[in-house]
Amino acid sequence: MTLEYAILGLLSWQPFSGYDLKRIFEDSPVYHWSGNNNQIYRTLVNLHNEGLVERDIQQQESLPARKVYSLTPQGHNALRHWLNSTPSLPLRKHEFLIQLGWADQLSSAELDSLLSNYEDEVFALGLLVQASVKNPQLHPARTMRENLLWDSIAENWSGYYQYELEWVRNLRRQLQTLEV
Amino acid sequence: MTLEYAILGLLSWQPFSGYDLKRIFEDSPVYHWSGNNNQIYRTLVNLHNEGLVERDIQQQESLPARKVYSLTPQGHNALRHWLNSTPSLPLRKHEFLIQLGWADQLSSAELDSLLSNYEDEVFALGLLVQASVKNPQLHPARTMRENLLWDSIAENWSGYYQYELEWVRNLRRQLQTLEV
DNA sequence: CAGATCATGTAACTGGTTACATGATTCA
């Protein structure tokens, strides 16, 4: 389960509550794929049962208690083991390309509006991603090497949206020359 | 449900059996995300219940009957409606980038071996993708415009793996210069 | 006064994976 390790990673940096984690997952495209409580809170309970994290309950007046989690030595081990395991390849679910595959049924106006919508959305998301991925609150930079790694992660994400944007612009241009 | 429309799309091209579809989904990165029977066979039953496809049962001697599905007029309508609906953005689940985010805990030998593994796998998959995405059996080319669309889909996929490959090579180079 | 933020959590669901089961035929 990826989410488990994603959480272990973050906790190896600093202790967080479920709520903190939820916000990080929501805000960062790196952790894009789950920003929902249900899974996060349940995963924390599991990790706790497995002895990989420990929880510190901080009582607050007039707000529910914060449950702050941190790694146990076993948690550190589990993380380190995962870090050395063989990397998994990125998964892309690109629904739009499937849509496009049958879009010859559309008029050229409809098709271009579809592409222009896509272009706008990619552009907008690209800006968001660029902003959030550079947010120093979302990642550590304790050594020069760690800094380089996170820069490279940020570059991978923002570069990806750039790639997608150039691709759609190029396609629109090609379709226009076909039109004439 | 994306799978539903992906199937409607394919059936709008030509009739297929569940087994045919399963193989297409397995072979093509475009439909990467599900090559498993369970869902495909169940989805076909659903589509049939909804009246979007009709089935033609072809008895065979000594082999189970082939159930060949094709679109009904309602199926064509549903597809056309979806084609004109607002495009959805690509989803990337990039587990490796999360792994990398905490990889400063590894020795430089371990880190480089991780990256080199990743590079090899991306390279290999890139070749596969390039081959399968150009396979004319997996897509129609009935008009010049349709041809252009599918070329562009193929380019999006193979270009993506190229992008990922250049990214990892670049990172390895940067890490090496840091080392010295 | 309405809506966001802090902070926890649960219920019901959809989507997707892994593994199993059957059984004939072809190919190395």
Add this chain to the structure above:
DNA sequence: TGAATCATGTAACCAGTTACATGATCTG
């Protein structure tokens, strides 16, 4: 003789989404 291909399907499970519930405090 063992593996791959053709062709159907089911059972059990894991992962992820949407929506709900509570209740105080802060901000416009």
